[in-house]
Amino acid sequence: xxxxxxxxxxxxxxxxxxxFGARHAQLSIDYGSAVxxxxxxxxxxxxxxxxxxxxxxxxxxxxxxxxxGATASAIFVPPPFAAxxxxxxxxxxxxxxxxxTEGIPVNDMVxxxxxxxxxxxxxxxxxxxxxxxxxxxGKDSHGGCRIGIAPxxxxxxxxxxxxxxxxxxxxxxxxxxxxRGVGQSTCVGIxxxxxxGTSHLDIIKLFNDDPETHGIIMIGEIxxxxxxxxxxxxxxxxxxxVAGFIAGTTAPPGRxxxxxxxxxxxxxxxAEAKIAAFKAAGIGVAVTPSEMADTLLKMM
Amino acid sequence: xxxxxxxxxxxxxxxxxxxxxxxxxxxxxxxxAIAETLFQGGNHLVVVKSQIHAGGRGKGTFKSGFxxxxxxxxxxxxxxxxxxAMLGQVLVTKQTGPEGRLxxxxxxxxxxxxxxxxxxxxxxxxxxxxxxxxxxxEGGVDIEEVAEKxxxxxxxxxxxxxxxxxxxxxxxxxAALGLKxxxxxxxxxxxxxxxxxxxxxxxxxxxxxxxxxxxxxxGKEALSAVDxxxxxxxxxxxxxxxxxxxxxxxxxxxxxxxxxxxxxxxxKLDGSIACLVNGAGLAMATMDIIQHYGAMPAxxxxxxxxxxxxxxxxxxxxxxxxxxxxxxxxNIFGGIMDCNVIATGIVAAVKETGLKxxxxxxxxxxxxxxxxxxxxxxxxxLITGDSMADAAQKVVKAVGK
Numbered sequence: 174x175x176x177x178x179x180x181x182x183x184x185x186x187x188x189x190x191x192x193f194g195a196r197h198a199q200l201s202i203d204y205g206s207a208v209x210x211x212x213x214x215x216x217x218x219x220x221x222x223x224x225x226x227x228x229x230x231x232x233x234x235x236x237x238x239x240x241x242g243a244t245a246s247a248i249f250v251p252p253p254f255a256a257x258x259x260x261x262x263x264x265x266x267x268x269x270x271x272x273x274t275e276g277i278p279v280n281d282m283v284x285x286x287x288x289x290x291x292x293x294x295x296x297x298x299x300x301x302x303x304x305x306x307x308x309x310x311g312k313d314s315h316g317g318c319r320i321g322i323a324p325x326x327x328x329x330x331x332x333x334x335x336x337x338x339x340x341x342x343x344x345x346x347x348x349x350x351x352x353r354g355v356g357q358s359t360c361v362g363i364x365x366x367x368x369x370g371t372s373h374l375d376i377i378k379l380f381n382d383d384p385e386t387h388g389i390i391m392i393g394e395i396x397x398x399x400x401x402x403x404x405x406x407x408x409x410x411x412x413x414x415v416a417g418f419i420a421g422t423t424a425p426p427g428r429x430x431x432x433x434x435x436x437x438x439x440x441x442x443x444a445e446a447k448i449a450a451f452k453a454a455g456i457g458v459a460v461t462p463s464e465m466a467d468t469l470l471k472m473m
Numbered sequence: 474x475x476x477x478x479x480x481x482x483x484x485x486x487x488x489x490x491x492x493x494x495x496x497x498x499x500x501x502x503x504x505x506a507i508a509e510t511l512f513q514g515g516n517h518l519v520v521v522k523s524q525i526h527a528g529g530r531g532k533g534t535f536k537s538g539f540x541x542x543x544x545x546x547x548x549x550x551x552x553x554x555x556x557x558a559m560l561g562q563v564l565v566t567k568q569t570g571p572e573g574r575l576x577x578x579x580x581x582x583x584x585x586x587x588x589x590x591x592x593x594x595x596x597x598x599x600x601x602x603x604x605x606x607x608x609x610x611e612g613g614v615d616i617e618e619v620a621e622k623x624x625x626x627x628x629x630x631x632x633x634x635x636x637x638x639x640x641x642x643x644x645x646x647x648a649a650l651g652l653k654x655x656x657x658x659x660x661x662x663x664x665x666x667x668x669x670x671x672x673x674x675x676x677x678x679x680x681x682x683x684x685x686x687x688x689x690x691x692g693k694e695a696l697s698a699v700d701x702x703x704x705x706x707x708x709x710x711x712x713x714x715x716x717x718x719x720x721x722x723x724x725x726x727x728x729x730x731x732x733x734x735x736x737x738x739x740x741k742l743d744g745s746i747a748c749l750v751n752g753a754g755l756a757m758a759t760m761d762i763i764q765h766y767g768a769m770p771a772x773x774x775x776x777x778x779x780x781x782x783x784x785x786x787x788x789x790x791x792x793x794x795x796x797x798x799x800x801x802x803x804n805i806f807g808g809i810m811d812c813n814v815i816a817t818g819i820v821a822a823v824k825e826t827g828l829k830x831x832x833x834x835x836x837x838x839x840x841x842x843x844x845x846x847x848x849x850x851x852x853x854x855l856i857t858g859d860s861m862a863d864a865a866q867k868v869v870k871a872v873g874k
Contacts, residue, residue: 200809252708252711253711253712276708277708278675278706278708278709278712279597279675279677279706279708279709280634280672280675280706280709281709282602283597283602283603283604283634284634284635286602286603287602287603287633287634287635288635322778322809323808324808324809324838324839326839327808327838337754338754339752339753339754339755339757340752340754340778340808341750341751341752341754341755341778341806341808342752342754342755342758343754344806344808344838345755345758345806345837345861348806348837348838365753365754367597367599368597368599368602392754394754394757395757396599397599397600398599398600399599402600418758420754420755420757420758420761421757421761422760422761422764423742423757423760423761423763423764423769423770424757424760424773425740425742428740428773430740430753430756430757430773431738431752431753431754431756431757431773431775432753432754433706433707433708434599435753435754435757439617439620440617444761460765461761461762461765461861461862461865462755462758462759462761462762462861463762463860463861463862463863463865464862
């Protein structure tokens with residue numbers, strides 16, 4: 174098993190004809206993911222062709238979902254239009270909307286979160302995230318479900334869940350695991366923005382309930398208090414070993430470190446506080462990012 | 474993005490918030506002219522305020538020895554003299570660092586008689602993903618100190634973004650601030666308009682400290698935003714054309730401005746080991762691992778997910794302009810991108826810049842074998858690292874020698 178997506182989950186791509194969306198649509202098709210539809214308003218009826226596969230393009234998400242049975246969406250729509258694209262996916266009743274787009278205005282996401290309140294059907298992952306990978310059985314984990322921009326080949330099917338705000342730091346953790354012959358159940362990037370759809374804690378709960386996930390790596394960074402909230406829950410309820418790393422010990426306060434959400438302001442969201450919360454919750458803390466996999470494996 | 478106080482007050486005034494009458498000037502004679510008008514208008518005091526993007530101006534010291542970046546004056550002559558002493562001088566405050574900031578603009582404004590100082594801010598509450606208004610009766614002081622020592626003196630009201638601020642919420646806050654009568658009514662209007670400023674300008678934060686109870690021209694008590702700070706959401710600047718024009722490049726570090734031209738995210742720090750990394754999280758983690766092995770990072774530098782040869786080259790040039798840099802650590806996890814393309818970019822950049830400092834390169838990911846081969850055959854004396862830990866230890870050792 175896995176969380177959020179299975180190897181055969183049917184995926185549609187919003188913004189499939191843009192250069193960024195198209196490139197990653199191709200990579201997902203190459204990885205063997207079930208990319209069943211694309212959505213670009215005004216290009217309905219055309220096809221996205223790659224590697225001998227023809228993916229139909231629709232004008233609306235609702236139409237794409239109805240005709241193809243897609244249950245998940247990867248959103249590559251540019252920032253000014255991304256909030257609209259997310260809510261379109263929600264309106265179409267998809268189970269999962271994964272917003273890859275970086276640079277969405279914070280107030281737009283405040284509105285999206287408000288509009289999604291009480292909606293139990295659609296889960297939003299991101300925005301500004303690398304997406305989700307549930308590795309497959311094939312060579313280099315081929316045949317899995319890849320939604321987003323993560324490199325598929327670094328994965329290996331297995332039993333470790335990975336959750337992180339950062340893209341390349343997720344790849345680093347995944348690669349450390351794969352290099353040690355340890356596979357992953359699902360790897361989730363929740364994104365680096367201050368307002369996002371799914372928190373560390375939401376994903377930890379899903380991993381905790383997933384019988385195929387035996388251990389968890391949780392990667393956080395400075396800013397906000399999502400890591401502390403997850404740690405508090407883990408201390409009380411998590412049945413599985415969790416190892417973690419917090420990036421940003423050396424970051425100066427008041428400076429946004431790349432991600433809009435990665436900022437220590439008003440003395441809140443420091444790496445020290447997060448690491449202390451991890452330790453208090455019995456989470457194995459990797460003292461350097463090189464030791465994320467080893468820290469977990471020692472606990473298992 | 475941060476803007477000046479006078480710009481923040483312009484945005485607030487546009488949204489109907491009362492701010493003290495005033496104007497921004499760049500010359501002492503202009504300061505005098507504005508002051509004369511203000512005194513003629515019946516004001517008894519005029520304030521001269523240095524406009525820099527840093528707090529602590531009032532208690533700051535100019536490098537010339539002149540004390541205070543904010544001065545109250547009783548005459549137009551005095552305003553001109555104080556303006557003369559501040560303009561073109563470097564002001565050092567607790568927030569500027571020892572290098573200070575050049576003062577090239579002054580806000581000359583009426584200084585009303587203040588009956589009480591309050592605190593007001595609008596910002597995003599990340600735990601609820603909703604706007605929150607914070608208000609306190611303890612104005613004119615460091616609010617973080619109030620939050621620490623007297624958390625009960627900070628009143629918070631969460632706003633539902635679907636409906637915006639409701640008048641009853643403004644009344645609740647006004648009551649919590651102890652406002653009565655005319656001040657209560659003035660406060661409600663001000664609170665609603667401050668919230669509107671935050672929302673309509675796509676601000677990350679609007680902070681009014683102090684928010685003051687003053688006597689209005691009609692003799693009634695009213696509220697006035699005597700100092701104001703507004704920071705904006707960079708992601709929303711594309712739709713805030715007027716605010717884009719408020720950017721003051723003189724307030725930004727030149728290397729950071731240069732980096733942004735190449736879509737590089739660079740922040741200068743104080744250490745000796747420069748780093749060049751793809752991805753913000755990995756870039757922060759790279760800084761951390763340098764510190765873990767006993768040195769300090771010279772910068773944060775995220776070249777983004779699709780670093781091109783031109784970007785890598787520009788990144789090297791920016792890093793090398795920092796005189797504190799004694800060594801460089803390149804840490805690239807080439808997930809999708811070809812490591813050989815990056816290796817080729819590094820080799821070209823090193824040759825182009827004539828790099829003499831120790832360079833440690835850690836490449837991982839797609840086509841990494843070819844990338845390592847390119848580095849090995851380049852004839853350059855660079856050091857390769859196998860893991861982040863290996864690379865960080867090697868660069869710390871190389872610089873320590």
